[in-house]
Amino acid sequence: xxxxxxxxxxFDGSDENDKGRFETFQVEDIDPDASLLExxxxxxxxxxxxxxxxxxFDSDCREGICGACxxxxxxxxxxxxxxxxxxxxxxxxxxxxxxxxxxxxxxxxPVIRDLAVDRGALDRVIQAGGYISTTTGxxxxxxxxxxxxxxxxxxxxxxxxxxxGACVAACPNGAAMLFTGAKVTHLNVLPQGxxxxxxxxxxxxxxxxxxxxxxxxxxxxxSRVCPQEISIDVIGMLNRxxxxxxxxxxxxxxxxxxxx
Amino acid sequence: xxxLDSKIPAGPLxxxxxxWLDAHTLVGPRNRAGKNVIVIGTGLAGASCAxxxxxxxxxxxxxxxxxxxxxxxxxxxxxxxxxxKDYANEGDSAHRLFKDTIKGGDFRSREANVMRxxxxxxxxxxQAVAQGVPFxxxxxxxxxxxxxxxxxxxxxxxxxxxxxxxxxLGAYSALEHQVAAGNIEVFNRxxxxxxxxxxxxxxxxxxxxLITGEIERHAADAVVLASxxxxxxxxxxxxxxxxxxxxxxxxxKRGAFFANPCYTQIHPTCxxxxxxxxxxxxxxxxxxxxxxxxxxxxxxxxxxxxxxxPEAERYYFLEERYPAFxxxxxxxxxxxxxxxxxDDGLGVGGTGRGVFLDFRDAxxxxxxxxxxxxxxxLFEMYSRITGDNPYETPMMIYPAPHYAMxxxxxxxxxxxxIPGLFAIGEANFSDHGANxxxxxxLMQCLADGYFVAPHTVTNHLAKNHDEVxxxxxxxxxxxxxxxGHIQKLMDVGGGTSAQAFHREMGHxxxxxxxxxxxxxxxxxxxxxxxxxxxxxxSDLRVDPGDEEFNQSLEYANRVSDFLELGELMIxxxxxxxxxxxxxxxxxxxxxxxxALRDDxxxxxxxxxEFGGDDPVPHDEALVFDDVKLATRSYK
Numbered sequence: 001x002x003x004x005x006x007x008x009x010x011f012d013g014s015d016e017n018d019k020g021r022f023e024t025f026q027v028e029d030i031d032p033d034a035s036l037l038e039x040x041x042x043x044x045x046x047x048x049x050x051x052x053x054x055x056x057f058d059s060d061c062r063e064g065i066c067g068a069c070x071x072x073x074x075x076x077x078x079x080x081x082x083x084x085x086x087x088x089x090x091x092x093x094x095x096x097x098x099x100x101x102x103x104x105x106x107x108x109x110p111v112i113r114d115l116a117v118d119r120g121a122l123d124r125v126i127q128a129g130g131y132i133s134t135t136t137g138x139x140x141x142x143x144x145x146x147x148x149x150x151x152x153x154x155x156x157x158x159x160x161x162x163x164x165g166a167c168v169a170a171c172p173n174g175a176a177m178l179f180t181g182a183k184v185t186h187l188n189v190l191p192q193g194x195x196x197x198x199x200x201x202x203x204x205x206x207x208x209x210x211x212x213x214x215x216x217x218x219x220x221x222x223s224r225v226c227p228q229e230i231s232i233d234v235i236g237m238l239n240r241x242x243x244x245x246x247x248x249x250x251x252x253x254x255x256x257x258x259x260x
Numbered sequence: 261x262x263x264l265d266s267k268i269p270a271g272p273l274x275x276x277x278x279x280w281l282d283a284h285t286l287v288g289p290r291n292r293a294g295k296n297v298i299v300i301g302t303g304l305a306g307a308s309c310a311x312x313x314x315x316x317x318x319x320x321x322x323x324x325x326x327x328x329x330x331x332x333x334x335x336x337x338x339x340x341x342x343x344x345k346d347y348a349n350e351g352d353s354a355h356r357l358f359k360d361t362i363k364g365g366d367f368r369s370r371e372a373n374v375m376r377x378x379x380x381x382x383x384x385x386x387q388a389v390a391q392g393v394p395f396x397x398x399x400x401x402x403x404x405x406x407x408x409x410x411x412x413x414x415x416x417x418x419x420x421x422x423x424x425x426x427x428x429l430g431a432y433s434a435l436e437h438q439v440a441a442g443n444i445e446v447f448n449r450x451x452x453x454x455x456x457x458x459x460x461x462x463x464x465x466x467x468x469x470l471i472t473g474e475i476e477r478h479a480a481d482a483v484v485l486a487s488x489x490x491x492x493x494x495x496x497x498x499x500x501x502x503x504x505x506x507x508x509x510x511x512x513k514r515g516a517f518f519a520n521p522c523y524t525q526i527h528p529t530c531x532x533x534x535x536x537x538x539x540x541x542x543x544x545x546x547x548x549x550x551x552x553x554x555x556x557x558x559x560x561x562x563x564x565x566x567x568x569x570p571e572a573e574r575y576y577f578l579e580e581r582y583p584a585f586x587x588x589x590x591x592x593x594x595x596x597x598x599x600x601x602x603d604d605g606l607g608v609g610g611t612g613r614g615v616f617l618d619f620r621d622a623x624x625x626x627x628x629x630x631x632x633x634x635x636x637x638l639f640e641m642y643s644r645i646t647g648d649n650p651y652e653t654p655m656m657i658y659p660a661p662h663y664a665m666x667x668x669x670x671x672x673x674x675x676x677x678i679p680g681l682f683a684i685g686e687a688n689f690s691d692h693g694a695n696x697x698x699x700x701x702l703m704q705c706l707a708d709g710y711f712v713a714p715h716t717v718t719n720h721l722a723k724n725h726d727e728v729x730x731x732x733x734x735x736x737x738x739x740x741x742x743x744g745h746i747q748k749l750m751d752v753g754g755g756t757s758a759q760a761f762h763r764e765m766g767h768x769x770x771x772x773x774x775x776x777x778x779x780x781x782x783x784x785x786x787x788x789x790x791x792x793x794x795x796x797x798s799d800l801r802v803d804p805g806d807e808e809f810n811q812s813l814e815y816a817n818r819v820s821d822f823l824e825l826g827e828l829m830i831x832x833x834x835x836x837x838x839x840x841x842x843x844x845x846x847x848x849x850x851x852x853x854x855a856l857r858d859d860x861x862x863x864x865x866x867x868x869e870f871g872g873d874d875p876v877p878h879d880e881a882l883v884f885d886d887v888k889l890a891t892r893s894y895k
Contacts, residue, residue: 011809033647034537041539041759044812048757048801054812058327060500062540064641065425066331087644112471113809116327120448123328127440131433132392135315136308136710139386143347146401147394155394156419159426163330192392 001090002028004098005043011113012053020111022100032091036079036099037062037069039090057115062086064227067162070169071115072102077166077225084164084227104169108176108212119165121211122179129203130183132192145191158185160228167222167230173214178222180204181234184241198245199252205242264517264867264880267671268372273886274355277376280672284715285722292317295721296480298465300452300507302329304424304702305685306486307431308709309717314438316714318721321478322435322444323467325451325502325814330432333488333500334705337424338545338638340408340416341388341702343381348405348414354378357415361700362887364410364590365665365693366841366857368523368865371886372672373690380707385417387710391430395419406634408698409546410590410894416699421545421638427702431709450476451814452507453742455483455514455681456734462681463728464735466742470814473807475739475746477730482680482717485511486709489664489686491524493822493829494774495766497661498530498543504818505825508668508687516676517867517878519669519689521825522833525696525842526775527662528594531645531655532614541660542645544617545638546698549587551622551631552655554578554598556615560605566616566654577601577615585894592695592842592855593894595659599775600853602658609656618654659775663701665692665842666832669867669880673716674708677867680720684708689865694841746806749816754799758816761796761823765789769826773833776844782834786827793823828868828875835877838862859889 005027010020030039037059044054060068064084073079079088093099101115109117147155159182167178184201187193193200216235223232269280287295295318299310302324310322324332346352358378362369385403389395395417396404405414419426438444449470456464456477464479487507491497512518529544555574562569577597579586589597598615601607608614623631628651632639639650648655668676668683670690675682685705692700772785796819803812839848839855840862848856865880 031535031537033534035539038537038539042537045757045759048760048812049755051755051801053803054757056809056811060326060331060502061333061336062501063336063542064644065336065422066326066333066500067328068326068331083644089645091647116809118471119327123330123436123446123448126433127436131437132390133437134387134390134434136312136387136434136714138383139390142386142389142395143402145389147397148401149397149399152394152397155392156426159392159394159419159429160422162425163328186394187392190392190394192390 001030001032001095002026003030003093003096006098006100007055007115008102009055009114010111012056030090032089034090035062035086036073036088036090037086055115056113059086065162067164070104070117070119070164070166072104072169074100077104077169078227082225082227082229104165106168106174108168108174109165121213122163122165122176124211125176125180125204125207126183128207129196129200130187132187133196147191151189155186155189158182158230158234161230162228164227166225166227168213170221170225171214172219172221173217175216175222176208176213177216177235177238178226178230178232180208181238182230185234185237188237188241197241198249201238201241201245202249205238264669264878265671266370266880267673268370269672273371273375274379276372277379281715284719287718287722289317293319295319296321297482297484297717297721298323298478298480299484299486300465301332301486301488301687302432302435303332303334303486303488303685304428304431304705305687305709306332306484307428307435308706309484309486309684309713310444311431311434311438312710312714313717314441314443316718317443320438320444321447321480323447323450323452325449325470327449329435329446329448330429332428333503334428334702335425336500337702338421338543339547340406340418340423340699341384341427342408342415342699343385343417343703344378344415345382345385347403350413352413352415354381356413357381359887360411361691361697362693363892364695364697366695366855366892367693367859367863367884367889368840368882369691369693370882371884376712377691377704377707380711381703383711384703384706388427388430391434393419393426393430406547407550407588409549409588409594410585410697418547421547421635424702427706431706452487452510454510454738455678456738457514457678458728458732458734461679464730466735466739471809473805473810475742477735477739479728479730481725482682482720484682484684484713484717485668485687486685487687489667490822490825491661491664493766493826494661494770495763496533496538496541496770498527498541501540504821506818506821508683509821509825511668511676511678511681513870514678515870516678516681517669517869518666518828519865519867520666520832521829521868522773522836522843523665523694523841524661525591525663525665526595526659528591528598528659529617529657530660531642532609532611532658534610542641543660543662544642544655544657546591548617548635548638551634552587552617552619553621554587554615554617556601556606556608566618575601575606582894589894590695590697596775596844598659614656614658616654617657619650620654623651661770661774663696665689665694665696669865673719674713675716675720682713682717684713694843746813746817749800749802749813749820750806752797752800752802755801756799757801758812758819761792761800762819765792765823765826768792769829773830776846777833778846779834782830786830789823789826789830796820796823831875832866832868835866836862863889
């Protein structure tokens, strides 16, 4: 197969205010079973031979689970197949077509170079409550706290989020509510998550706002591009949890009293 | 000659760890904030270790080369994690898990370490559940378990087919919790370049900020390497693109011994390679072997669709050769058996390097729904990658490099031969012997990170350490070496990418130091590797600009270390004149083609001291008091 690739280049020189532009590359003799990232690898090998600068992009596991890859392919985060960028294969395209490849477009994800962006804001949302505050040490036997398979499934359906940020890139508002809603749902439906249920949702929502992520206005683009097919129901859960917490949360006991 | 002191505590095997805990030195809560620890890597071992040390109140700096700690490659582990909880009431126990692991490792691991691992296995499950890891549950609400290769009990806990992901996210959340608490500082997109030794002890690291290219100095009272394994030495493997040996290799060059580098695991159930362009191989969880039957047509060149091959003409080679364990034979045995049938011309698929993994009978017996509940996401993944539907036609699989049992030599305290430098998880050599059993990697990484290293590192921190500053002359020297190496890569000025060299060396390593090895092949491999190394240093092309985001430089830097590691693996495989676990020397096999150990001469660990072209081997004898050395049989 052969393709024309329109690839976004930015900050690939010394200009700190580089506004970026598309560059066009022709690629030929492409195996239909090659992945799009493998085509970028081949292109980079060619660029090395031609002593041209390689195209920067993130990827790591290349099996759809680490969440590192982060391309906008033909205008859609991860492309039209609703899988990660690394699981996009050339057989999914039409021979001879032009493929446009851009980085994620979101104010909260600044471009580092070409197709690589900084998604540190998502880690900071997790730091604001995306955990159960247990520490390492003896814990109760898990079977002392039974969890029905239905609840486990509900938690797991949300916990499978890979943190790739495609939901943010797809959202016209640049919201991270699918990401945050998934973590809140995972932890707040489990019995272990109950003690911090209210602090968790308030902390994470406030951090989301502080990072500059937008709000949800029900476009539904996030769930449509999510490679893990996380349901938009998690945003409903996030909103309900947040409202309930804001209305009913009692002030915390003085920390000194709980730790002494 | 150095005498390797494994520091195994006295006392009966099952009491050793408790005895050690009872005797080790503590650091009082008020003194902990004054002690600094550097942890390299944020996979299961690194994240759990950093989180545990942080929770105790030590100040931790955690480094990863990925853009977030959550991306470490532990995330890709699929099948499960072992624990001797005996929920299935099969008479399982820590002692059985210990024995299975020693036997699975072909009697090439340390009894005391493995016993500790087995004993800690139960705590890991409890810890993970407390963090909110949503393990699969039975209808009663109790935890579900299943069976894995090489054992006769159901002791494997799982979260669908994404157990590594959920356990890693548990450890990552504990890490981020400690970041929020102010005990851990995370440095993502930072790669360790070297370790700094002051007065004989590891006191810091030199790292490269991958975004700005800055070379940074960080000082500490202890350094923990949790940087993973090295099977990307084969180029194509199930590892992530970025998985590399640099942290452990550079430590090796500073004096840490490297143990058993030739022990690499080739995993039996991976999706076969389809072309030269391919950048990685994808594993299909071993758990599939619970219900899938592995076969090839009995006739060479039989190209009928698999469904049309009648039962009598199917060669279920694992079931026939190993009736007791059948399709659940350990990984090294299952892999080699697949290689043998393919070498005999019975392989399937375009390249002839594939065997069928067939779910027809399981779907017939249990129904499609039951199979989908157990393996839904794996089937989906397979069909995404290959375009085939495994509910209707058998999967095709072939072995692929997966895991490194070898790694930095560590004593019982997981300390390397450099005091103050610890190695945990896949980065060390300690627990899996010559072959790792399925669902044991997650167990070992988390045992090391949650329950062993936090105490053994504390024991080291309890010693009085002088303040060390990053302006110490030792930092000057190491930083200058690091800068020199980077400059050397930048200066080659050739026209070939690091990836091309990596691919070329990977072919050599897989062909001659992979699933089976010969003295002659290894000698050739050494010559080939030296030739590739010379070409690398004369024709490498790296993008200009070392003080900026430069992925071609990152890659070249890693490949420069793989080239050196490859040579050490060859030396190690050449010296070990026996077959054991993942190390199969064709000269040493039984009449029916099974691995033939030589316990009289090789019941030992080989720990290599760095010596450039002439590395120096040191031996640690393995003593077996509890289990009896026996020929490993799964028949």
